Amino acid sequence: MSTIDELFNQSLHVVNIGTSKFKEDLDRQGVETIQVDWQPPAGGNLELIKALDLLQDNEKVEQANKEAIKRIKDAHPFLIDIDLAVNVIPGMHNKKILHSGPPIAWENMAGPMQGAIIGAMIFEGMAANEEEARAMIDAGEIEFGPCNEHSAVGPMAGIVSPTMPVHVIENRTHGNKAYCSVNEGLGKVLRFGAFSDEVIDRLKWLRDVFAPALKKALALTDGIDLKSITAQALHMGDECHNRNKASTSLFYREIGDYFLQTDLDTGALREVLRFIQNNEHYFLNLSMPACKSALDAGHGVPYSTVVTTMARNGVEFGIRISGLGEKEWFTAPANFIKGLFFPGYSEDDATRDLGDSAITETMGIGGFAMGGSPAIVQFVGGEVDDAIQYSEQMFDITVSENSNYSIPTLNFRGSAFGIDIRKVIETGILPVINTGMAHKVAGIGQIGAGIVHPPKECFEKALVRFHNVYGEDGENE
Template sequence: MTDIASRIEAANREAHRRMLGADPVLVDVMLARDAIPNLPPRTVLHAGPPISWERMCGPMRSAVAGALVFEGWASDLAEAETVAASGGVRFEPNHHYDGVGPMTGITTPGVAVLVVENRAFGNRAFCTVNEGMGNVMRFGGNDQEVRDRLAWIAGVFGPAVGAALRRRGGVPLKGLIARGLTMGDEMHMRNAACTGLILRELAADLAEVAPADLGRMLRFISGNDMFFLNIAMAMAKAVAAPAHGIPYATVVTTMARNGTDFGIRLSSTGDAWFTGPAQMARGLLFAGFTEADGNPDIGDSCITETVGLGGCAMAASPAVVGFVGAGALSDAIGYTRSMSEITVGPNPEWTMPTMAMAGVPTAIDVRKVLSTGILPVINTAITNRQPGRGQIGAGIVNPPLECFQQALMRFAEVHGAL
């Protein structure tokens, strides 16, 4: 083995060790302006790699407009588009601020964010609260109904859940997710089990800290099987972050899409993004929709795959295989096995009953992606390209190969391997 190959092996083992050694705990719900350090004024955080207003897809532009009205930076949606187009706000990826957000991923100072602390490494990560289905900002919704719901989450729900979490010292997530995997969740497109588990964890404390609003809050959680997705995303970001910045590591520490571009980042190549065109997911569409209604792949939610969940753990979730149109359980097991070929190793604490309790394949190695030609498999929702119309289906999608080709070339330049 060459000297550089030995260094890579050691660095990748360290990245894998850090992911497995994480201790993510849901500790609080706060306003983004209070939770996210160094968030510049008039900043709109979005999903995926960096993008200008001009290149944003329809749902993302629409969500931005709604966010500007919500923040009071524009008096109506028309003015908001003018402000956004004229440089009146700053756009940055959530990932630049230890954050993630599903679909459009729009995060502004006045929205509530979930706070997950990785107690093994001392870092924190953030994600907006899941708003439910249909006309919501993550799908590009921006009307009064959407903004009123965001205000209720920021002003009522978030503070109550935050108080409940602080009262009990947080909810440890590693064991909860291990249970969820054995109950059929893969934590990207199926979160029914973990939503139930987190509701059970929070209910008594919520009843004591906010009895007046309890009914609406419990219905808000229990009426949305995807409530836990955003917690899983903040958790995954908190797990992935310590694995970033390890010299010689060829492990992918970020995968994200903004509806126009797919971007990845590598542990050892700093803040550089490697991008290619966002793909169309292949899957099942709800009745009445065609592929032409779908938006290209969007959202930070593939941070779950980055730490071994989602498509990597598809074998754990027989229910999701049919939902995303991926075939039978045997096909799901095949997807998970193929992810074993491009990852550093299993996570023995997150196991899958359908695979004799094998651990989920964790830490994608860009070298293995290029040597095998196997791309990461991502389970995903498909959003309507018409803003605010919600989800039109679910499927699986791969990152474009060129992201990994660019990343390997940059790695080779940085580490003198060309």
């Protein structure tokens, strides 16, 4: 019997690629079939495929990406000080207010961001009320800018005004600094757009009481090692974005004795220590600038396709790429978050994705490390298996893994990091972010938490731009 006859006398073993309709027909005929879900690279977009063809296995790109992620991985952030924003943030002045996400004009801002800006102006004494604040803005008296363009980051609305105290983070490997405000805690807070008297009073206390006390304590240290705290916290069930119980506790342990060595009176000492103790998200505002300082060190490597910024302003999602310009943002409409709502709220109440806190995912922690933070699913929804699957999937779109930040439940494998725009487009897999949901009306606050992904268009635009910049022959034009 010929080989061809043998083939047709055997039982069929069918692999169906693409549409499942053929598999359904074969199933009805009792033919065992394996379904393989397949789609063409880049969704069949010829312009993107052309760019991928040029950039895949490109030696200049591969070497640049190795350099970018080496810089990011080698970064060693320390908390060294706390000071007023106008004193330390580059480009800050008395009529400038920073916000989260990519650049956006006042008239296009989401409700929580506008509310937070009004609150910041009242806190600064620029305006006595909402009406005066809006009049000043309409008159063009206030300049706005993204935190990320000023070596800073901010959660949710991300507002930083001139006399707000900011943590000063130093990356001692590369010498650059990053900045972030102090986490206000839960309830009615500025980052969700609230600007009632209690919000303004808390901001003044942070500036006038808490910040000077922390400054005294930090002056006695050689800096607080945030990289070490993050690594330990990841082994204790945190992912250092939405779960910061362990990291805040570790920071409290580190800083506590230095507070005791200051000349603070007992009442002030107890008040300041109690604020950190009762605010389990305190470390988020240290985790974010720690990640920022590392990722900024990896920005500006020619030919690198590594993502160094993911940020959102409640209207648009924006990314920046190491091998492209410092102020080159690639944006698309931000998505709505899918997850668990607090009682009484629904999707109709939520604003779009908001905040700079996706800097943690850009670093490979946060949503990328959910697999090592099982309790997070009680906050964002899903099951433990989902969290592990998300962490594993992120290796498909990243350049490497970060052994500094290992995940116990993945046999201590380093977290996936170095998001590669090529791999995102080729696979169709988007970075995963776990985050809080803000009410679309300023001041109502957080209404839930869940999972969100960046819009694919951001990565498509970035890849096309990268191709245009570096040219057909791989040479910079």
